[in-house]
Amino acid sequence: MSEIKLMKGNEAIAEAAILAGCDAYFGYPITPQSEVIEYLMVERPEDRTGMIVLQAESEIAAIHMVYGAAGAGKKVMTSSSSPGISLKQEGISYIAAAELPCLIVNVVRGGPGLGTIQPSQADYFQSTKGGGHGDYRLIVLAPASVQEMADFVEDSFKLAFKYRTPVMILSDGVIGQMMEKVIMPEQMPRLTDDEILERYGDWANTGKTKLRERNIITSLNLDSNVQEAHNIKLQAKYSQIEENEVRYEAINCNDAEYIIVAYGSSARVAQKSMAMARAKGIKVGIFRLISLFPFPKKEINALADRVKGFLAVEMSAGQMIEDVRLAVNGKVPAEHYGRYGGVIHSPEEVLASLENKIIGG
Amino acid sequence: MTEEMIIAGFGGQGVLSMGKILAYSGIMQDQEVSWMPSYGPEMRGGTANVTVIVSDERISSPVLTNFDTAIILNQQSMDKFENTVKPGGVLLYDPNGILKHPTRTDIKIYTIDGAKLASEMGNPKIFNMIVLGAFMQVKPIVKLENVIRGLKKSLPERHHKLIPLNEDAITMGMKNVVAK
Numbered sequence: 243m244s245e246i247k248l249m250k251g252n253e254a255i256a257e258a259a260i261l262a263g264c265d266a267y268f269g270y271p272i273t274p275q276s277e278v279i280e281y282l283m284v285e286r287p288e289d290r291t292g293m294i295v296l297q298a299e300s301e302i303a304a305i306h307m308v309y310g311a312a313g314a315g316k317k318v319m320t321s322s323s324s325p326g327i328s329l330k331q332e333g334i335s336y337i338a339a340a341e342l343p344c345l346i347v348n349v350v351r352g353g354p355g356l357g358t359i360q361p362s363q364a365d366y367f368q369s370t371k372g373g374g375h376g377d378y379r380l381i382v383l384a385p386a387s388v389q390e391m392a393d394f395v396e397d398s399f400k401l402a403f404k405y406r407t408p409v410m411i412l413s414d415g416v417i418g419q420m421m422e423k424v425i426m427p428e429q430m431p432r433l434t435d436d437e438i439l440e441r442y443g444d445w446a447n448t449g450k451t452k453l454r455e456r457n458i459i460t461s462l463n464l465d466s467n468v469q470e471a472h473n474i475k476l477q478a479k480y481s482q483i484e485e486n487e488v489r490y491e492a493i494n495c496n497d498a499e500y501i502i503v504a505y506g507s508s509a510r511v512a513q514k515s516m517a518m519a520r521a522k523g524i525k526v527g528i529f530r531l532i533s534l535f536p537f538p539k540k541e542i543n544a545l546a547d548r549v550k551g552f553l554a555v556e557m558s559a560g561q562m563i564e565d566v567r568l569a570v571n572g573k574v575p576a577e578h579y580g581r582y583g584g585v586i587h588s589p590e591e592v593l594a595s596l597e598n599k600i601i602g603g
Numbered sequence: 604m605t606e607e608m609i610i611a612g613f614g615g616q617g618v619l620s621m622g623k624i625l626a627y628s629g630i631m632q633d634q635e636v637s638w639m640p641s642y643g644p645e646m647r648g649g650t651a652n653v654t655v656i657v658s659d660e661r662i663s664s665p666v667l668t669n670f671d672t673a674i675i676l677n678q679q680s681m682d683k684f685e686n687t688v689k690p691g692g693v694l695l696y697d698p699n700g701i702l703k704h705p706t707r708t709d710i711k712i713y714t715i716d717g718a719k720l721a722s723e724m725g726n727p728k729i730f731n732m733i734v735l736g737a738f739m740q741v742k743p744i745v746k747l748e749n750v751i752r753g754l755k756k757s758l759p760e761r762h763h764k765l766i767p768l769n770e771d772a773i774t775m776g777m778k779n780v781v782a783k
Binding site: 246248273274359415416419420421422423507510511512513514516517586588589590 | 636664668
């Protein structure tokens, strides 16, 4: 087993990327995720694995560098925080349309606009419902610890290549900035050009067209019938993802009368609220979302048959609550609670809201 | 055992490093740890604080509003955090620069003349280690040997020669903490 380290979430992502055999990182600094590129610059992965780290001239340039490198069958990533992710949306839509794998990390801060640099979860809609234009989805994973920041990197790359689609790690300022114990995975080798040709030669632009038809990577189809067929294909892929890739952690849900649905740092805060509630004899469980898309609809719907109510806790004015309500489908009350704009709710506030809105309500 | 604490003072006092050393020491003792800094437009001379949790169990919220211990190193932090100490908890502070001393009677209050002692020892940089020593005397949740092991692990090799000085500073803090 490799040794236990004390690291920030942002640093853990960066180290895990090197260890995952990532070929290139293109990014641009922004608080609260700057430690990702900072760590990579200091660590010089080009000396360790040959991984390229490049600070682009802007977020828009960075995401299009990712587009290009992904098109070559490379394992590539970028990271940013909310306003920077907004800038990347055009590129993300293109990458989704062109069916290319990549990893995008969003360490969310309070918005809208330039907002604040403090933690927030108000990019849920942007991440799970589109963000860029057109009918596309990202696979979105939400880590709730520094260990998961590290673990989800390789997971995300696997999903990205399995479905040839961009995967987002949706974190926030708390998980990015905090330090916890973390155990890093083993170093995986980067793929050689021959391996890339062998595995991804049917779609990647490897520059080696001998013995095969050229691959064309584009998001442009001027014939609307062709474009509709392409959309149908994308939708089939998203259905398959919804069928196979739902991830969550059910904490004390078996005997629970009330469920708090939360992800990321809110799920951590809520676990303290749960402990406080249980000390008072209130049977609370946490349904922690790990995949935000695909959303665990069936699982929450099934829980709604045997609990008295749901509280969706998120650092936003109410975004995830919409998906929770769709899943609960009116069977029992489902309400929202959250501080936002960079304010983190306290465990006491979450418990008070549960008591007022769900138990008393 | 779970110890939830806040360390707060000026940027440049070594507040974040002290928290990091505590977290490392917890790891050396096979405990769970979390270290959550205030981050943002902070700088030398501005305020800085860090929430540190050391526990035998899995840590839930890294962000807290009430603490078992508050280590307070300037007036702004005293104003902000005196009332966040849980009843029966500990408030440890350096009276240097404190105009309004804490008034609560339901908590245990200790002082450490960290700034003065550091300057007497001829190195203002060991201030935070003196304060850490004072905390370790009041609440021996981390053992000195584990702090030293933590320092060895967290400091680059070229700084290891400074470890004896840090150990002296911790001892100085342990000897000079005063109960109010």
